[in-house]
Amino acid sequence: MHPVLQQILNAFEHQGAAQYGxxxxxxxxxxxxxxQLAKDSGASNQLIVAALLHDIGHILETSPIPTSCEQNLDDKHEAIGYHFLLQHFGAAVADPVRLHVLAKRYLCTKNSAYEAKLSPTSRKSYYDxxxxxxxxxxTEFEREPYCQAALQLRIxxxxxxxxxxxxxSIVDFLPYLESAVERVGGED
Ligand SMILES: [Fe+2]
Structure with missing residues (x-):
């Protein structure tokens, strides 16, 4: 197995059972x-991987998820995930992850009903x-090449x-991860 896939499996093994905020x-x-939502929607292999790993910034333990709404919930986990994913999976995986926080702000800005549907934690982090x-x-968000992918991921x-x-299971998603890692390896 590619070492980075083993690293990801290990990270989920250690952090996966933790509550999501x-x-x-x-x-x-x-x-x-x-x-699963990405796969069932017919998303590309790389967007399925982005969906699976969009919070990898938390799961790598470099940025533990805040445990209380009293805290500032803007923990920049999307930037940590982006740098990790860009290195191993390329922009088609990393960019939607980098943009997934901005995508929430975009969806709420364009449609107040979207904000009303957010969970209390997600609404708090939206303001933070x-x-x-x-x-x-x-305008800047709409110019991003992966803006549509980021909006899908956000929903x-x-x-x-x-x-x-x-x-x-996560093992069922391994072929998607393997294919996305190999694609970047072949481009280097
Ligand atoms: Fe998430």
Whole structure:
């Protein structure tokens, strides 16, 4: 197995059972539900991997998830995940992850009903992360090559909080991870 895939499996083994912030699912349940929603939507291999690993910044233990809404929830985990994923999986995986926080701000800015549907924790982090976007921020986000992928990922992220949802296991998603790692390896 590629060493980075073993690192990812180990990280989920150590951190996956932890609660996903204040939500009713674990980190692993949340990641698998997000990946399953991507797969069931017919997303590309790389976007399925982005969905599975979008919170890897928390799971690598370099940025533990805040445990209380009293804390500032803007922990920049998307930047930690981005740098890790860019190195091993390339921009098609890393960029939607980098943009998934901005994508929430974009969706809430464009549609107040989206904000109303957020969980209390996600609404708190929305404000900690900057809240409503300015016109300039909206334009800059729309210019991002992976803006549509990031918006799709965000909607799955906000849906993947169902304690009763059935998903495939992380081992079932290994072929997607292997293919995405090999693709970047072949380009180098
Ligand atoms: Fe998430």
């Amino acid at each position: 204040q939500e009713a699912v674990t980190q692993l349940q949340h990641a698998l539900q997000c990946a 992360q900057g809240g409503q976007m300015s016109v300039t921020e909206v 799955w992220d906000d849906t993947a909080k169902d304690p009763d949802a059935m998903t495939q």
